[in-house]
Amino acid sequence: MSEHFSCPGCxxxxxxxxxxxPECLTAVHEIDGARMAPIAVAVPSEGDWVVxxxxxxxxxxxSSxxxxxxxxxxxxxxxxxPLASPPFPFEPFGRL
Ligand SMILES: [Zn+2]
Ligand SMILES: [Zn+2]
Incomplete structure (x- = not known):
């Protein structure tokens, strides 16, 4: 993997x-190099949000x-x- 980030999504x-x-929150799986779509945010009891x-x-x-x-x-x-949509859409947000 190179040092800089290159988004496979946008x-x-x-x-x-x-x-x-930072734009579409897509990530790259370090193990297989595949694209990882953001599916949720989580807020730990302390600390920052994770995607x-x-x-x-x-x-x-x-999570990151x-x-x-x-x-x-x-x-x-x-x-x-989660309040408004059915579970597990594969491409939740499309292109913004
Ligand atoms: Zn992107
Ligand atoms: Zn993977």
Whole structure:
């Protein structure tokens, strides 16, 4: 894996060693290089939000910490989505 992040979802690149895309929150599974779509946010009792991703190849769930420059709209959508949508859409948000 290279040092910089290149988003397989929207094409954003960052020199930062971040775990997911700040724009669409897509991540890359380090094990198999597959795309991981964001499916949920979780809020630990202490600390920052984490984004939960599911690998589109192997189905593994991986979480990574939300960051200050993440797309707040997507974070908020994921926070409220379980109330409004059926479970397990594969591409929850499409292209923004
Ligand atoms: Zn992206
Ligand atoms: Zn995988």
């Amino acid at each position: 094409g954003v690149t960052s020199d930062d060693r971040r775990q997911h895309c 939960v991703h599911r690998c589109e190849l192997c189905g593994q769930l991986v 910490p939300a960051r200050g420059d993440d797309n707040v709209l997507i974070l908020m959508r994921m926070a409220v989505r």
